[in-house]
Amino acid sequence: MTTQKKNPVRDLMRNPLAQILLFTAVMALLQILSSAGLISSSFVYALGNTMIYAVIAIGFCLLLGYSGLASLGTAGFIGLGAYAAFYVIQEFGLPYTVAFLVTLAVSIVIGVVVGFISLRIEGIYLAILTLGLAEIIRNLLMVIKSTVKIDLSNVKLFGIQIGDREAYFLVLVTLAVLMWLLSNLINSPTGRAMLAMKNSTSAAQAMGISLMKYRLLAFVISTVFAAIGGLLYMMFVRNMTTATSTLLTLSTSLNILGAVIIGGAKSPWGTTFGVFIIYGIQSMFLSKIPFFVKNPAFITMVTGVLIILVVMFFPGGFAQIFAQFTGWVRAKLRKGAAA
Amino acid sequence: MSSYSQVERLRRRVELYEELAVLENAEKYGKKARGARQKLENARAALPSTGLTLPEGVVLDVQGLCMYFGGVKAVDGLTFQVKKGEIFGLIGPNGAGKTTVFNCITQFYKPTAGTLHFENKSGQVVDLNREKVHDVILQGIVRNFQNVEVIRELSVLDNLLVAGHRQYTSNLVQQALHLPILRKEERAVRERAMKVLDFMGLTAYRDWYAFGLPYGVLKKIEIARTLMCEPQLIILDEPAAGLNDTETAELSRLIRRIREEYRCTILLVEHDMGLVMDICDTVCAISFGKLLAIGTPEQVQADKDVQAAYLGGDGEV
Numbered sequence: 001m002t003t004q005k006k007n008p009v010r011d012l013m014r015n016p017l018a019q020i021l022l023f024t025a026v027m028a029l030l031q032i033l034s035s036a037g038l039i040s041s042s043f044v045y046a047l048g049n050t051m052i053y054a055v056i057a058i059g060f061c062l063l064l065g066y067s068g069l070a071s072l073g074t075a076g077f078i079g080l081g082a083y084a085a086f087y088v089i090q091e092f093g094l095p096y097t098v099a100f101l102v103t104l105a106v107s108i109v110i111g112v113v114v115g116f117i118s119l120r121i122e123g124i125y126l127a128i129l130t131l132g133l134a135e136i137i138r139n140l141l142m143v144i145k146s147t148v149k150i151d152l153s154n155v156k157l158f159g160i161q162i163g164d165r166e167a168y169f170l171v172l173v174t175l176a177v178l179m180w181l182l183s184n185l186i187n188s189p190t191g192r193a194m195l196a197m198k199n200s201t202s203a204a205q206a207m208g209i210s211l212m213k214y215r216l217l218a219f220v221i222s223t224v225f226a227a228i229g230g231l232l233y234m235m236f237v238r239n240m241t242t243a244t245s246t247l248l249t250l251s252t253s254l255n256i257l258g259a260v261i262i263g264g265a266k267s268p269w270g271t272t273f274g275v276f277i278i279y280g281i282q283s284m285f286l287s288k289i290p291f292f293v294k295n296p297a298f299i300t301m302v303t304g305v306l307i308i309l310v311v312m313f314f315p316g317g318f319a320q321i322f323a324q325f326t327g328w329v330r331a332k333l334r335k336g337a338a339a
Numbered sequence: 340m341s342s343y344s345q346v347e348r349l350r351r352r353v354e355l356y357e358e359l360a361v362l363e364n365a366e367k368y369g370k371k372a373r374g375a376r377q378k379l380e381n382a383r384a385a386l387p388s389t390g391l392t393l394p395e396g397v398v399l400d401v402q403g404l405c406m407y408f409g410g411v412k413a414v415d416g417l418t419f420q421v422k423k424g425e426i427f428g429l430i431g432p433n434g435a436g437k438t439t440v441f442n443c444i445t446q447f448y449k450p451t452a453g454t455l456h457f458e459n460k461s462g463q464v465v466d467l468n469r470e471k472v473h474d475v476i477l478q479g480i481v482r483n484f485q486n487v488e489v490i491r492e493l494s495v496l497d498n499l500l501v502a503g504h505r506q507y508t509s510n511l512v513q514q515a516l517h518l519p520i521l522r523k524e525e526r527a528v529r530e531r532a533m534k535v536l537d538f539m540g541l542t543a544y545r546d547w548y549a550f551g552l553p554y555g556v557l558k559k560i561e562i563a564r565t566l567m568c569e570p571q572l573i574i575l576d577e578p579a580a581g582l583n584d585t586e587t588a589e590l591s592r593l594i595r596r597i598r599e600e601y602r603c604t605i606l607l608v609e610h611d612m613g614l615v616m617d618i619c620d621t622v623c624a625i626s627f628g629k630l631l632a633i634g635t636p637e638q639v640q641a642d643k644d645v646q647a648a649y650l651g652g653d654g655e656v
Contacts, residue, residue, distance in 0.1 A: 181515045188514035188521060189500070189507045196490045196501045203488035206445060207564065208476035208505040217511075266492070 016183040019269065024176045027051070031168050046283040048168045051175050052232045054275045057259045058175075058182055058268045059225020064257070065265030066191060067218035068198030069119070072127045075252040076134030077223045079141050080106055081230025082240060082247075086148035089155055089234075096157045096235070103231045104224060111223030112216065119215045131250065138248040149239035167236045174232060178225060182268055185221075194218055195266075251300070255279070258303055262310045264319025273318050278303055341382040343465075344505075347477045349379040352508045355524055391456055391464040398423040398572060398604050399444070404453035406439050406628075413439040415628035417453070421572070421621075426598060426605045428619035430612075430639075432648055436628040437608040438485060441574050444606075445482050446472040460571050476505060479571025483561040485580065485608075491550040495541060498549055498560055499532035502567035506531075532567060538600065539563045539593075555586050562593070566601060573597070575607040579614050587611060591618045616640065624648070 012018050027047065034044040056074060063069050081103045088099040118129045152162050160166055185191055193214050196204040201211060233247065234240070242248060255278050263274025282299050286292045292299050314320045356372035393400050399421040406414040414436045421427045429437050442448045444455055446467060455467035459478040470478065481502075490498050506528055509521040536542045539559055544552065549560060558578065565573045578594070579587045591614050598605055609615050615622060615636065622639040624631040632642035639645055 184517040185511075185515050188517070188525075189504055189509070190511065190514050192490075192493060192497055192501050193504055195492055196504075199490040199492055200488040202447065202484060203490065204501075205447070205472045206476065206482050206484075206488075207502050207568075208473050209501075210471070210473045 016187075017180065020176050020180050020183075023179075024172060027172050028169070031165065031172075035165065043284060044168065045164075046280065048171050048236055049283060050276055050279045051171050052229050052236060053256065053259070053279050054272045055171075055175050055178055055232060056226045056229035057256050057263075057271045057275045058179060059222040059229075060256050061260050061263075061265060061268055061271040062182060062186070062194070063218045063222040064260050065267075065271075066186065066194035066198060067215055069215060069218065070123070070127045070257070071130040071219070071222070072250065072253045072257070073114070073130030073134040073137075074222070074226050074256050075248045075250065076130075076137035077107060077110070077226035078230035078233070078252065079134075079137055079242075079248040080110060081227030081232075082234045083141055083144070083148060083230075084227070085231040085234035086145070086150060090148075090150050096155060096162070099231060100228075103227050107224045107227035108220055111220035114223070115216045115219035119212065119219060131253070134248075134250070134253060138242070141248070142242045146243055147239065147241045148234065150234050152235070152238065162235065171232050171236055174228065178228070179268055179272075182221075186268070190214070190217070255303065258307050260317075262306055262317055264317030267317070267319035270317050270319030270322070277306065277318075341385040343386065343459075344474055344477055346379065346382045346386060346461075347505065348508050349375060349382055351506055353379055355508065355527060358527060359523060386463075389463060389465055391466060393456055393458055393464050394420070396422050398458050399606070400454070400456040401440075401444070402454045402456075404440065404443060404455065405451045406436070406443055406448055407451045412628050414443065414450075417625065417628065417630055419623050419630065419633055421604060421606060423458075424598065424602065424604055425620040426594065426607070426618050428615040428622045428636075429606065429608045429625065430610075430615055430622060431625040431631070434627075435625050435648075437625065438576055439628075440625075441482060441576055441606075441608065445480060445574065446470055446475050457572070460569060476568055479569065479603075480574065481565040481568045481570045481572075482574035483558075483565060483576060483578065485576040487554070487557045487561060489549045489557045489560050491548070494546050494548055495544045495552075495560055496529070496532055496536065496546065499535060499563060499567050500525075500528060502564035503528045503532060505568075535563050535566045538566065554581055558582065562597070566597065570601060570603045572604045572606060575605065575609075577608055577610065579609055579611040587614055590614070594618055 013022075030039060030047060031044055033039045034041050056078060060071075060074060063071060084103045084106050085099050088094045088102050089096065114130070114133060118126055118133075121129065152167070155162050157166070157170070162170070193204065193209045194217075196207065196209055197211060197214055205211060240247060246252060256275075259274035259278045260271050261274070262277055263272065264270030281302075286299050286302065310317055316323075353372055353375045356368045356375055360368035360372055397420045401417060401419050401421075404414050404417040405412070417436075417440065429440060431437050439448065443450045443453075444467060450468060456464055457467050457478060457480065458464050465478055467475065467478070467480075490501055493501065507521075507524055509518070509524055513521050533542070533545075536545055539562065541556070541559055541563055544556060544560075549557065552560075558581070562575070562578065565575075575594075579590055582590060594605060594607075595618060597603070607615075607619075619636055621633065622636050623633040624639050624642065624645045626644075626648040631644045631648055632639045634642075
């Protein structure tokens with residue numbers, strides 16, 4: 001405790017808003033570098049794709065890490081957002097803002113209805129129920145329309161024509177805003193109430209916390225984030241063949257679950273990192289190795305091994321690894337300064 | 340018609356604005372406080388009357404309480420009254436139904452039969468059976484748990500903020516945007532929590548995560564949590580379980596101090612007879628869900644049925 005000086009840089013970096021702005025700046029810079037031809041565009045495309053999954057995963061982080069509820073229905077809700085985007089923008093020719101509001105409304109309504117029915121049960125039963133539901137939604141969507149495709153050539157947002165680059169920034173800004181809202185919520189009475197509920201339902205109730213209210217809230221928020229993810233996917237990737245795409249299948253729900261666990265279920269940044277590990281590594285590196293191109297099933301195996309390792313040795317995920325590492329570095333530095 | 344939870348919320352709003360009027364901007368918040376006060380009075384006037392009364396000096400009236408689990412009669416026609424400001428001990432052999440009584444009062448269980456009337460913080464007599472489990476705290480009833488239920492993933496201070504959950508009036512949007520009103524409210528609740536920590540001698544543990552703290556400290560955190568909620572009736576389920584003799588002696592001093600400082604009633608279940616006989620004004624002994632004896636500690640100690648229940652005799656010991 002010799003030098004407990006005020007460190008303005010460290011204090012600033014602990015501010016969630018500063019973290020988000022830094023993240024946004026770095027991601028925007030990568031896109032600009034790619035426009036300048038310094039980075040391959042496929043890398044930036046993979047980055048954008050990964051950020052879409054990050055939107056979905058941070059919503060799930062609130063559900064799993066704070067409320068302690070495990071849902072396997074994420075993929076179904078992604079589908080809702082994707083189809084809402086398709087119908088509003090492509091079929092009815094309405095602007096993006098309308099698509100966004102429709103996605104919001106649909107996901108809130110569906111989230112409340114599903115949550116109200118299913119949140120009376122807990123644990124593995126909730127996971128199975130939501131899994132079944134997601135399959136129902138997927139099959140329903142497939143019957144309604146097997147391929148959805150959006151033509152963005154005359155879609156504008158705030159007067160700007162949306163192209164590849166604009167879609168990337170749309171994804172980035174959405175992720176940043178949602179991240180900000182979520183970290184505010186986590187550091188407020190709501191976040192604490194959810195954590196209380198996860199630790200002890202009886203203590204939470206005795207302290208005046210309504211289990212149904214906060215479970216439903218967490219469930220609806222994660223549903224909304226997933227649906228927004230689906231909407232962004234349609235804006236960024238623009239087409240999906242529901243029957244062959246894995247986006248709306250269990251594997252997406254499991255990958256999101258895996259990303260949240262690997263990253264650290266209580267940390268939105270850890271979760272984002274987890275998404276980059278699972279989706280980023282897959283699309284940026286593993287898909288370049290011939291062995292994995294030939295045997296895509298092994299990619300899932302890599303994910304599986306990672307999850308096992310993290311759960312066994314670092315149950316707090318990468319957020320925990322990072323915290324332990326910085327603590328270790330700081331201790332070393334202090335020792336060095338004292339000597 | 341308005342509900343009691345609305346009234347409580349408005350009362351908190353008025354308190355917050357009044358505090359801010361003193362601290363920050365007298366004109367702005369004074370005006371808001373007057374507006375909120377008007378609303379509060381309207382809501383109070385619109386509160387439906389319960390039409391219930393309790394005898395003078397009684398805070399909790401339990402009449403014919405029954406709680407059956409299938410064929411098991413955990414509590415079977417129990418009747419007793421708790422007087423305002425007393426320390427009331429509920430004793431009985433293991434499995435007598437003591438915790439079940441607590442769970443009925445706090446509505447964790449909905450009683451099979453019987454009435455539970457309680458005089459709440461604002462002097463109104465309410466029927467507890469009509470309250471939801473998470474609304475009981477608004478009436479001024481707070482409890483701890485036999486097997487410590489501290490939120491281990493939160494710091495000690497945050498545990499107290501969780502206990503102050505119903506004192507926040509900010510809505511979801513204000514929380515998601517971290518608007519100034521939330522930050523001001525947070526500061527006010529935090530200050531309240533700091534006072535409680537100071538009273539309990541827990542200030543040193545303020546920023547520690549509850550995970551890994553010694554058992555005695557966890558028990559204290561649970562009691563601190565109850566103090567956070569302007570208690571009218573504190574229900575303690577085996578507060579001395581797992582504590583050593585010194586800690587138990589400290590606990591009995593603490594319970595007396597709580598009663599004096601917070602002017603509340605304390606209802607406790609305890610196996611440590613030394614503690615019960617030392618601090619309780621009234622003791623109620625039950626066995627197999629039925630009342631054995633009620634009275635001063637000496638009376639209950641001398642009761643033949645009580646001795647039989649504890650020593651396993653046939654009532655003629």
